[in-house]
Amino acid sequence: MVQRIWQEFLELVTQEVGSRVVETWLKAVTLQRWDGIERIAYIQAPNTFVKEWIQSHYTQLFQQHLSRLLNVESLQVVFIDAHEKPTEESLSTNIIPAQRVDTVEQRRQLVQRVMHKDRSHINCNYVFDTFVVGPSNSLAYAAAHAVSEKLGVLYNPLFIYGGSGLGKTHLLHAIGNGVKKINPKAGILYQTADRFVNEFIHAIRFDKIHQFHAKYKDVDVLLIDDIQFISNKEQTQEAFFHIFNTLYERHKQIVFTSDSYPADIAGLAERLSSRFQWGLVADIHTPSLETKIAILKRKAELNNDDLPDDVAHFIAQQVEGNIRELEGALIRVFAFAVLTKQDVSVELAKKVLLRTRTEQSQQPVDIARIVNCIERRYRCSIRDLRSGSRSRKISQVRHIAMYLSKKLTNKSLQEIGGYFGRKDHTTVLNAFNKVKDQSQKDLDFKHILATLEREIVN
Numbered sequence: 001m002v003q004r005i006w007q008e009f010l011e012l013v014t015q016e017v018g019s020r021v022v023e024t025w026l027k028a029v030t031l032q033r034w035d036g037i038e039r040i041a042y043i044q045a046p047n048t049f050v051k052e053w054i055q056s057h058y059t060q061l062f063q064q065h066l067s068r069l070l071n072v073e074s075l076q077v078v079f080i081d082a083h084e085k086p087t088e089e090s091l092s093t094n095i096i097p098a099q100r101v102d103t104v105e106q107r108r109q110l111v112q113r114v115m116h117k118d119r120s121h122i123n124c125n126y127v128f129d130t131f132v133v134g135p136s137n138s139l140a141y142a143a144a145h146a147v148s149e150k151l152g153v154l155y156n157p158l159f160i161y162g163g164s165g166l167g168k169t170h171l172l173h174a175i176g177n178g179v180k181k182i183n184p185k186a187g188i189l190y191q192t193a194d195r196f197v198n199e200f201i202h203a204i205r206f207d208k209i210h211q212f213h214a215k216y217k218d219v220d221v222l223l224i225d226d227i228q229f230i231s232n233k234e235q236t237q238e239a240f241f242h243i244f245n246t247l248y249e250r251h252k253q254i255v256f257t258s259d260s261y262p263a264d265i266a267g268l269a270e271r272l273s274s275r276f277q278w279g280l281v282a283d284i285h286t287p288s289l290e291t292k293i294a295i296l297k298r299k300a301e302l303n304n305d306d307l308p309d310d311v312a313h314f315i316a317q318q319v320e321g322n323i324r325e326l327e328g329a330l331i332r333v334f335a336f337a338v339l340t341k342q343d344v345s346v347e348l349a350k351k352v353l354l355r356t357r358t359e360q361s362q363q364p365v366d367i368a369r370i371v372n373c374i375e376r377r378y379r380c381s382i383r384d385l386r387s388g389s390r391s392r393k394i395s396q397v398r399h400i401a402m403y404l405s406k407k408l409t410n411k412s413l414q415e416i417g418g419y420f421g422r423k424d425h426t427t428v429l430n431a432f433n434k435v436k437d438q439s440q441k442d443l444d445f446k447h448i449l450a451t452l453e454r455e456i457v458n
């Protein structure tokens with residue numbers, strides 16, 4: 001539940017403060033725990049710098065939105081730095097529901113416990129049990145499950161890829177939790193690739209390369225999330241290459257997730273991309289309607305909420321395929337029902353979900369904003385897009401940018417062409433038709449487009 005509230009919070013504030021602030025600051029921290037009795041939300045930051053920044057700039061934002069999402073009138077926000085007083089012991093800190101805290105001393109102990117850092121970075125809420133399996137994710141699920149029971153032998157590395165919000169991170173943590181259950185002493189390390197990059201840069205700056213390598217080479221399971229973020233970081237890739245080889249030779253399990261197939265990650269050294277394919281590459285697709293319904297029912301059940309079949313069906317239809325958004329929609333429906341003291345019904349779900357849609361589509365969009373999102377997602381610059389480059393990747397990204405510009409802005413074909421350095425307006429029209437055709441044939445591509453669109457419109 002904490003996880004869901006947090007996702008919902010991020011979505012909400014993105015509209016208020018913009019995705020840049022969210023990406024830079026708010027995603028650096030997590031809602032570690034909600035103490036429903038004392039009404040304290042514990043927000044964990046990776047270091048003192050982030051903690052202090054967020055504390056001084058965004059405390060009010062946290063108070064305002066979290067109290068709404070958690071359905072309380074007011075709450076206190078306590079910021080904790082993950083590095084304050086770390087101890088050897090790793091404790092699971094996402095305790096739900098909140099424990100009763102009777103004395104000041106107990107409270108102090110609790111805060112201390114929250115501060116203890118789980119060095120594996122495994123989120124104990126993401127387990128195999130709560131992962132709903134359907135045709136879209138069964139291969140990835142089966143492989144992840146098998147790997148967690150037999151480390152380093154079956155598929156090494158295991159590479160899971162698929163669009164955003166489809167359960168990759170969930171599976172990665174589930175592997176960690178699965179391994180922990182079988183062998184509590186196993187050395188497990190979960191890390192996102194962008195944190196890996198930052199850690200590496202930090203290690204170079206502060207002359208800690210040795211410790212850096214030691215940390216990563218001394219594990220039984222290495223779980224790297226969103227590996228595409230090491231693209232174009234040559235030195236990091238070099239370091240990672242050595243870590244990979246060492247672990248692989250020692251038969252230590254390595255698991256990656258990514259938004260695309262290894263060979264399709266631009267700016268990734270060939271020797272890495274080929275290694276990523278040595279084991280098993282498993283993809284996750286967007287879920288079918290049935291799977292979406294099953295997921296909604298499961299989420300409601302976990303939360304002890306009663307979700308009628310027709311409402312589940314309606315919500316599943318409203319959300320294209322991103323499971324994170326599916327969860328968000330479910331939370332909104334239930335929150336609205338509770339706040340207005342109504343039963344959950346299709347009528348009510350319609351009110352909640354259809355309203356947010358029209359609100360979103362009323363926001364004006366300009367081409368620069370589209371390009372901005374595209375640049376971030378595909379890691380290419382407006383210069384690349386305007387260049388004459390005919391490389392497959394650049395052309396495709398350029399087509400997508402043109403498609404979205406035509407679809408989301410009211411600029412003419414000529415204006416759009418001009419923006420991308422093309423004189424002829426038919427180029428834009430061709431690009432538009434091409435992308436449209438492809439999105440009709442390729443569901444995953446359609447999903448990527450939809451995700452981008454939402455990002456732009458939000």
Ligand code: ADP
Nearest residue numbers: 130131132164165166167168169170295323324
């Ligand atoms: P990704 O890493 O692919 O972007 P996440 O693993 O973060 O996606 O999943 C987004 C949200 O959707 C998480 O809260 C996760 O628990 C949930 N989720 C994804 N797939 C499933 C599934 N098959 N069953 C249950 N929950 C799921």
Ligand code: MG
Nearest residue numbers: 168169170225
């Ligand atoms: Mg993820």
